[in-house]
Amino acid sequence: MKNKNEIENQNSETLAAMGIGAMIVFIALILVAAVASAVIIQTAEKLQQNAQTAGEQTQDQMASKVMPLNIVINAAGTLQMTWELAPGSETIPWANIEWSITCQAGGVGADAGTFASAGTNTAAVSANGGTTGIPGQVYQTTLLAVNCAPTANQNHFLTLAAGNAGFTYEVLTYGSSTAQGTVVV
Secondary structure, eight states: OOOHHHHHHHHHHHHHHHHHHHHHHHHHHHHHHHHHHHHHHHHHHHHHHHHHHHHHHHHHHHHEEEEEEEEEEETTTTEEEEEEETTOOOOEEGGGEEEEEOOOOTTOOOOEEEOOOOOOSSSEEEEESEEEOOOOOOEEEEEESSTTTOOTTTTEEEEEEESSEEEEEEEOOOOOOTTTOOOOO
């Protein structure tokens, strides 16, 4: 038969072993919680970065575009466009602003170029000079339409692309007259 001291000693050892087991479980739970919180924080940071990038790209797409104020027939085959950059736009080099005029559906041909190009399809900035569009300034550009020259009672389609950003689409509406000074937009 075991004496009283041996029984108490055995109970103490059992309690100590249970305490150490509980402490190991507690430390394991703390470690699991720390790893889980690190993963959650890292995921939240990645989502925030993605959202910020998407927001900046959307802002660039919406803001950085060319807004025609009016387009007038200047002479045979040329259109004088008065325009500005949309509010909130970044400065855009002329070489990054592309234009194209497409003839009425079923028509043949198109004209295209950049605001910095020279040659047959040219767009020469005639007001405010420089080689870069600055928001808040008004510019005039001459678009040479050879293949899609202004034609009475037809619509042509002007597309403007500002770099990798926004597009502008305008319908050039020619009435019964294509005389110099006729407003088409």
